[in-house]
Amino acid sequence: MAENLQVDGVQRCKPVVVRCVKAYENAKARAQALVDKMTVEEAASQLRYDSPAIERLGVPAYNWWNEALHGLARNGITTVFPQAIALAASFDEKLIGEVADITSTETRAKYNTLSKLGDRDIYKGLTIWAPNINIFRDPRWGRGQETYGEDPFLTATLGKAYVRGLQGDDDVMKAAACAKHFAVHSGPEGVRHEFDAKASAFDLEDTYLYAFEELIKEADVEGVMGAYNRVNGEPACASEYLMGKLHDWGFAGYFVSDCWAINDFHTHHMVTSNAVESAAMALNAGCDVNCGCCYVNLLSALEQGLVTEERIRESAVHLFTTRYKLGMFDDKTPYDDIPFTVCASDEHKEKSYEASKKAFVLLENNGILPLDDKKLKTIAVIGPTAASTAVLEGNYNGTSDIYHTFLSGIKESFGGRVLYSEGCHLFKDRVSVLAQPDDRLSEAYTVASLADVVILCVGLDATIEGEEGDTGNEFAAGDKIDLRLPESQRKLIECVKKAGKPVITVVAAGSAINTGTQFDALIHAWYSGAEGGRALADIIFGRVSPSGKLPVTFYDKAEALPDFTDYSMKGRTYRYIEDNKNVLYPFGFGLTYSKVEVTGLAFEGGSAKVSFKNTSDCDTQDVIELYIKPDDDRCVENYHLCGFARIDTKAGQAGEVNITIPERALTFVTPEGERVKGKSFTLYASTHQPDALSCKLNGTDFLSISVNI
Helix, strand or coil: CCCEEEECCEEEEHHHHHHHHHHHHHHHHHHHHHHHCCCHHHHHHCCECEECCEHHHCECCEECCCCCECECCCCCECCCCCCHHHHHHCCCHHHHHHHHHHHHHHHHHHHHHHHHCCCCCCCCCCECCCCECCCCCCCCCHHHHHCCCCCHHHHHHHHHHHHHHHHCCCCCCCCECEEEEECCCCCCHHHCCCCEECCCHHHHHHHHCHHHHHHHHHHCCCEEEECCCEECCEEHHHCHHHHHHHHHHCCCCEEECCCCCCCHHHHCCCCCCCHHHHHHHHHHHCCCEECCCHHHHHHHHHHCCCCCHHHHHHHHHHHHHHHHHCCCCCCCCCCCCCCHHHCCCHHHHHHHHHHHHHHCEEEEECCCCCCCHHHCCEEEEECCCCCCCHHHHCCCCCECCCCCCHHHHHHHHCCCEEEEECCCCCCCCCHHHCCCCCCCHHHHHHHHHCCCEEEEEEECCCCCCCCCCCCCCCCCCCCCCCCCCCHHHHHHHHHHHCCCCCEEEEEECCCCCCCCCCCCEEEECCCCCCCHHHHHHHHHCCCCCCCCCCCCCEECCHHHCCCCCCCCCCCCHHHHCCCCCCEEECCCCCECCCCEEEEEEEEECCEEEEEEEECCCCCEEEEEEEEEEECCCCCCCCCEEEEEEEEEECCCCEEEEEEECCHHHHEEECCCCCEEECCEEEEEEECCCCCHHHHHHHCCCCEEEEEEC
């Protein structure tokens, strides 16, 4: 474990502290001195997300709300990377760090230019409310696309890479990351404002809190955002239990409510009587800044004796410590000269292109892929997502100056004839479009009949799966009602298959989809970023081997899952599902155009040495996956991911890779919720999970060894 040091009276992990303790203490001292000069009214005003200027003290206005889930969002032209769930499919923490670094570069570029012009509005600051490290426990959750998937270890590993990339390694933070939504939050969207998520001590420790603890202890994440729901009876933004965890972990940043979540205390959760009481409850619990309007009542709460002036000032110090750490009151920072022109630069777009190529997951292939474009005269591109830019963006997205759709990517790459038909409306079966006839099906059939091969583009977008209030899917409030494609697309699939031509299906979605039929090839594209069409064409025509892996389990039927509102992990995700019941494609699964086999496995000194060989005649990238299971009857998991490494291997090439297994992976959680060290384990290695279904789908086995600690 990392050596611990004392900072502000709490233990902090040395890798973080060694570079930032002095900077933190200096920033806090400056913040304290500034807040001491404020009246209590001025200090209270700074606890709003839209903090006003205090001109007499030289404090400019500042808006804390900014979004950058997969590239800077909602602030003009920026680089649009693949959605977070797509980035997770890369299983590439180095890539995630590079994406975050580019994001903070563009954030600084916008901030430098706009703040000089006096524009300090929403989405223009340096405090980024990302990453979303909630666990994607149920495939119906519309916001699952914002996460890094269903596994706590993968989520924590990629989340830490994002935080480090975003915040930088200088004494002055480049931008401030914020881990959200703390905690036990993953739908349903429609009841999130009044819902009480009940989680056992076991599930809290083993699943829901894991990534938050890791980001605080190991990456020094600057902010934490609370959730809308209650957790075991307590509102998440004022939970004594959750705030206690932050203290125990040594969190020294700022805490922000989810937007208008504090109002839910008295309007939905009914734990307070009015806005004054709600503001007092949140502040006293440790919520420093209110995204919403409830903290305009803080002075009333002070007058009524519900909060103290000391508590108001304490939160103000937290917030100004962050602002000082960002260099907002310095004469010069290392980032002042980043020009506006870096936004959506060619260099940044190339990194988005790389991320897209690594994100696509090949789920089925009967040998049709890769296509030999020299043997084809005509390709049909059919489907409602083929020319869509929305399926490149996902949600919480920026705006690109140019989009490479699936259709345009294929057209640019193929020298022959490309025929196109939309085929159907994206969501023709939604209430708002029921009156539209299926007048494109005959066209789709004709186009398919004229082609040598069909590339069928179907799926969803953020208007059907996403956040409550942001979608047209209000009968489910942004969540999916099942795992099927919309009815109009199911009809389109039947129609196209009747043409009798080979069909390569590309599904754009931020979650698990069951297409209900088999194809010659099936690619899950996620929401693949502004360069998604270029990347898809490279994969289809074999210029790049697909190498993405599923960060979530793909299920057969939603109705076979536990109830959506049941937060017990029993029967959920690969770690707790029984005998792959209801599983279409397992977590960690993804085909390539080659065959990589693990040929050797050894463990020594906290590291696994994995030997492998590419036994095919195709170069590829792939992912070596390590899973571990304690040999203890108290362990109820199947096994869990404990390490991974992306490899680049040539045809016929043998190689080896060393993968560090963190000490925490050599523990397990008892049914009572206590994390204990294991004594002996079984360690597994392959390019997939160590289960029969994964071996069958991949056509490769796994190696396992016993490990004694």
